[in-house]
Amino acid sequence: MSSITDGDDDTEDIIQQICNGDPEIEKKLRILMLEVEVIRQDGRTAPDYLNVSQWENLLEYKSRNQRASYLTYLWKNEKNRENKKAKQKARRRELEETDEEDLKEFPDDLLYGIKHRSLFLRIRDQSINNFDNYRAVRALMHGQSIVIDCSYEEHMVKRETLNAAKQLTFVFGDNRLHKEPFNLHLCNVNKSGVFMEQFRKNVPSIDEPWFPLNIHSESYMNIFPQEKLVYLTPHCRDELTHFDHDAIYIIGCMVDKTVNDPLSLAKAKKDGLKMAKLPLDRYLEWAPGSKKNLNINHMVPILLDLKTTGDWEFALRHIPRRKLMQTKIMAMQKKLQDSSLRHDIDMRSFKNLRVADRNVFKDRRQRSRQSLYDDDEI
Amino acid sequence: MLLSSCILRLGFSKRILQCARFNSTEQVEYLKTALSNGRLDWTDVKKNILEKRGNCNTKNIDAMMLKVMVNNKYFDAALKFADYLKKDNTDLSLGAINGLLILYYNYSKHSNLAPEEREFILNTYNKLYEKYKILDYTTGDNLIHALCAIDEWKKCKRILEDVKISGTPTHSAYSTIIGTLFRLNKKADAMKMIDVSVNDRRPLQDYAYEEWIKSISRKYKDKKTILKYLEEICLHIENSAGPIPKVTADRLKDAFSSLQFETKNTEIVKKTGDCITCWQTLDCHKLTDEEFLYLQNNVKEKLIVGSDLFLKSSPEELERFQKFVQQTAPYDIVIDALNLLYLAQKNVKDRMHILNYVVNYFSTKNMRILVLGRKHMFKLNKGSLHYMMRRAFTFFTDDLSQDDPYFITAAILSGSHTDILSRDLLRGHRFTLRDDNLRRIFLRWQWQHQWKAFNSKRGPFVLTPLPYTPCAQKNSGVWHIPYESEENLDDGKINDGVPDCSTWLCLRPKPDSS
Numbered sequence: 001m002s003s004i005t006d007g008d009d010d011t012e013d014i015i016q017q018i019c020n021g022d023p024e025i026e027k028k029l030r031i032l033m034l035e036v037e038v039i040r041q042d043g044r045t046a047p048d049y050l051n052v053s054q055w056e057n058l059l060e061y062k063s064r065n066q067r068a069s070y071l072t073y074l075w076k077n078e079k080n081r082e083n084k085k086a087k088q089k090a091r092r093r094e095l096e097e098t099d100e101e102d103l104k105e106f107p108d109d110l111l112y113g114i115k116h117r118s119l120f121l122r123i124r125d126q127s128i129n130n131f132d133n134y135r136a137v138r139a140l141m142h143g144q145s146i147v148i149d150c151s152y153e154e155h156m157v158k159r160e161t162l163n164a165a166k167q168l169t170f171v172f173g174d175n176r177l178h179k180e181p182f183n184l185h186l187c188n189v190n191k192s193g194v195f196m197e198q199f200r201k202n203v204p205s206i207d208e209p210w211f212p213l214n215i216h217s218e219s220y221m222n223i224f225p226q227e228k229l230v231y232l233t234p235h236c237r238d239e240l241t242h243f244d245h246d247a248i249y250i251i252g253c254m255v256d257k258t259v260n261d262p263l264s265l266a267k268a269k270k271d272g273l274k275m276a277k278l279p280l281d282r283y284l285e286w287a288p289g290s291k292k293n294l295n296i297n298h299m300v301p302i303l304l305d306l307k308t309t310g311d312w313e314f315a316l317r318h319i320p321r322r323k324l325m326q327t328k329i330m331a332m333q334k335k336l337q338d339s340s341l342r343h344d345i346d347m348r349s350f351k352n353l354r355v356a357d358r359n360v361f362k363d364r365r366q367r368s369r370q371s372l373y374d375d376d377e378i
Numbered sequence: 379m380l381l382s383s384c385i386l387r388l389g390f391s392k393r394i395l396q397c398a399r400f401n402s403t404e405q406v407e408y409l410k411t412a413l414s415n416g417r418l419d420w421t422d423v424k425k426n427i428l429e430k431r432g433n434c435n436t437k438n439i440d441a442m443m444l445k446v447m448v449n450n451k452y453f454d455a456a457l458k459f460a461d462y463l464k465k466d467n468t469d470l471s472l473g474a475i476n477g478l479l480i481l482y483y484n485y486s487k488h489s490n491l492a493p494e495e496r497e498f499i500l501n502t503y504n505k506l507y508e509k510y511k512i513l514d515y516t517t518g519d520n521l522i523h524a525l526c527a528i529d530e531w532k533k534c535k536r537i538l539e540d541v542k543i544s545g546t547p548t549h550s551a552y553s554t555i556i557g558t559l560f561r562l563n564k565k566a567d568a569m570k571m572i573d574v575s576v577n578d579r580r581p582l583q584d585y586a587y588e589e590w591i592k593s594i595s596r597k598y599k600d601k602k603t604i605l606k607y608l609e610e611i612c613l614h615i616e617n618s619a620g621p622i623p624k625v626t627a628d629r630l631k632d633a634f635s636s637l638q639f640e641t642k643n644t645e646i647v648k649k650t651g652d653c654i655t656c657w658q659t660l661d662c663h664k665l666t667d668e669e670f671l672y673l674q675n676n677v678k679e680k681l682i683v684g685s686d687l688f689l690k691s692s693p694e695e696l697e698r699f700q701k702f703v704q705q706t707a708p709y710d711i712v713i714d715a716l717n718l719l720y721l722a723q724k725n726v727k728d729r730m731h732i733l734n735y736v737v738n739y740f741s742t743k744n745m746r747i748l749v750l751g752r753k754h755m756f757k758l759n760k761g762s763l764h765y766m767m768r769r770a771f772t773f774f775t776d777d778l779s780q781d782d783p784y785f786i787t788a789a790i791l792s793g794s795h796t797d798i799l800s801r802d803l804l805r806g807h808r809f810t811l812r813d814d815n816l817r818r819i820f821l822r823w824q825w826q827h828q829w830k831a832f833n834s835k836r837g838p839f840v841l842t843p844l845p846y847t848p849c850a851q852k853n854s855g856v857w858h859i860p861y862e863s864e865e866n867l868d869d870g871k872i873n874d875g876v877p878d879c880s881t882w883l884c885l886r887p888k889p890d891s892s
Binding site for chain 2: 027028030031032034035037038039040041042043045063064235236237261262263265266267269270
């Protein structure tokens with residue numbers, strides 16, 4: 001069979017690498033390569049070049065539409081990279097053309113700034129990391145334990161697993177930023193799975209002995225006493241009324257965008273643990289259609305703030321604004337204002353509709369994260 | 379402050395590079411104007427298109443131009459472009475080949491193809507298979523359509539096998555092959571292909587039906603034989619169980635009218651199943667014993683256990699339920715108590731009142747009742763709860779378990795005469811029965827056995843199950859067939875489990891036909 005691209009030896013190498021001599025897989029791969037080439041020539045979107053892991057991902061998809069969406073995603077990334085490079089080139093050209101003399105208002109001015117004179121020492125990322133790691137190590141010794149259950153990998157699609165790894169990276173970062181971090185334990189970890197692979201890519205030093213994170217491949221039942229464990233799941237009925245400083249809370253590390261089953265509930269039932277959910281409805285008005293399954297990178301900051309202050313309103317500021325009813329109302333009002341119905345409906349009756357504290361909108365997620373490291377606020 | 383003013387002066391933030399924007403229509407607009415002007419210097423046109431903004435690039439420009447021309451029906455220009463491409467380079471790109479195949483297929487719908495074009499299609503088939511041993515689904519699909527246009531159906535079968543490796547073939551592919559087979563009077567092959575298509579979840583499109591009807595009227599002249607074969611079409615519609623496209627309904631209407639049938643677009647009264655034209659009632663297709671047995675064997679596994687028993691319940695509860703059913707089955711009716719309690723939304727007092735009303739309604743008819751609820755119901759009015767419990771068997775699940783699978787399973791395991799009472803449409807539970815056949819059986823069971831209760835100003839009332847089955851059917855020589863309506867009549871209507879009954883076809887033989 002002749003090669004599809006003109007004289008490209010890469011394709012044969014790629015085929016060799018992926019198939020390892022299996023004729024079934026080789027047949028599928030060749031058909032896929034033909035399919036991608038036809039898509040490129042047909043006017044639909046496909047990247048010009050795919051590497052080995054991208055071909056492997058493509059092989060795993062079972063339906064045409066899944067492959068088409070994946071190819072569109074890769075195409076968009078490729079175009080983004082090309083555009084960025086083009087922009088950088090243009091900038092570089094401009095920079096070369098300008099002259100330093102143009103910047104000075106008067107001839108004997110002194111210029112302050114990055115390439116000229118600078119007053120301050122540069123504080124590098126590593127120094128900040130060291131400050132934060134000191135807190136994290138102190139938490140390892142004296143802090144309250146919290147367990148993150150990573151046993152949901154088989155229920156997640158590859159994209160969701162990558163998202164979960166990204167969220168866990170945020171969890172680790174947000175935790176050590178806080179004034180009183182938790183002692184994080186990851187349990188039921190599959191050390192050779194996709195999740196850990198991505199997590200290792202995000203945080204390369206995870207396997208080092210000095211790294212302040214506990215990773216266990218066994219279950220939390222073997223490490224902690226059963227009476228103290230409380231599983232936090234949104235599918236149960238009992239609400240968490242106050243933060244118990246002796247209990248060990250378990251949070252499930254999963255992204256369940258596609259699957260709606262109460263997996264964490266099933267796990268807690270199977271292990272016979274106490275269950276609780278956050279009292280979201282008591283303190284916030286939820287928008288219709290938004291899920292109450294919170295990400296772990298929202299849950300852990302909520303628990304951190306709750307532990308320190310005991311104030312639910314303050315802790316629940318970490319929930320993204322898009323899940324709340326007030327944002328939906330503001331969005332609808334804006335839509336009505338811009339639409340042609342504006343003249344038909346009397347907008348005055350909608351103006352004061354149930355938005356209790358408009359300052360909530362200015363309090364975006366960035367400011368709520370500020371509370372993690374800003375000691376004066378607490 | 380100085381730093382920011384430096385940046386502003388250099389204008390970094392103001393320089394935005396011109397990038398090719400996706401979805402820009404400049405190229406397509408230019409091509410359309412060029413075609414309408416009649417300027418047909420192809421190299422020039424191509425160069426101009428590539429300079430404009432849009433998503434055509436050197437690789438896909440041939441295919442894109444052909445597609446634009448076919449979509450806007452500039453067939454003459456397209457044929458001239460095809461000649462230009464074939465003469466220009468001997469080795470056409472895959473995209474260009476695909477575009478040409480699409481062009482020839484669409485052109486053949488209006489007028490016959492010239493011999494060079496037929497030859498081109500055959501040559502392409504041979505060349506593509508020589509070069510690439512297996513084709514991908516897009517090229518395969520276009521090749522199937524083009525080969526059907528020149529009546530080469532045998533080759534299509536081979537391509538169909540190839541397309542199946544990368545995914546399911548499209549509705550259009552199957553229907554085009556079936557239509558071509560009918561056009562060439564190959565009825566046995568066509569029927570086999572119809573089976574394959576339906577099993578692959580691809581119901582027939584209008585083209586297949588059109589050719590089927592035409593082949594019958596071509597082959598037979600005697601009215602009785604024509605009627606027999608037209609009824610075969612109706613039988614197929616009945617078994618594949620979906621509404622047909624409106625165009626097909628019109629064709630069937632014309633065909634039956636020529637046989638001296640009274641044909642009319644009618645409506646079915648939702649409550650009773652009467653046709654408003656002939657006032658006949660539709661039949662109720664009761665489940666046969668084997669179908670019900672099939673349902674019984676699968677329901678517990680799929681509804682309650684599923685992939686993980688703990689997701690919906692727990693092992694102790696399942697065992698408790700099984701013991702209970704063994705002791706107290708069979709029942710005449712199983713009531714979903716939670717669904718009933720939900721009817722009285724505002725008043726807490728009303729809840730038990732509705733439940734007691736419904737239980738009384740059935741106990742006055744001396745029926746064996748099972749009420750299924752959750753343990754939190756014990757917090758309701760103890761007196762009325764005990765009153766109800768004296769008249770019916772009761773089973774309460776844990777607060778954390780799902781109660782729906784339990785009441786459905788109790789009803790099915792109890793026997794084929796047992797009814798259920800719930801306003802729930804049970805769509806989610808039907809989905810978990812993964813098999814298509816099982817789903818259809820479950821739906822018919824639901825239509826036959828599901829009672830509903832409503833709350834109104836005058837008090838609660840109970841609605842009996844459907845007395846008919848809303849599928850295509852023949853009773854006393856009259857055919858009733860549903861078809862898809864043209865406007866979207868679903869807007870603003872609440873789904874109550876019964877499909878749309880406003881667009882049906884009533885085919886009735888005239889009383890004096892011999």
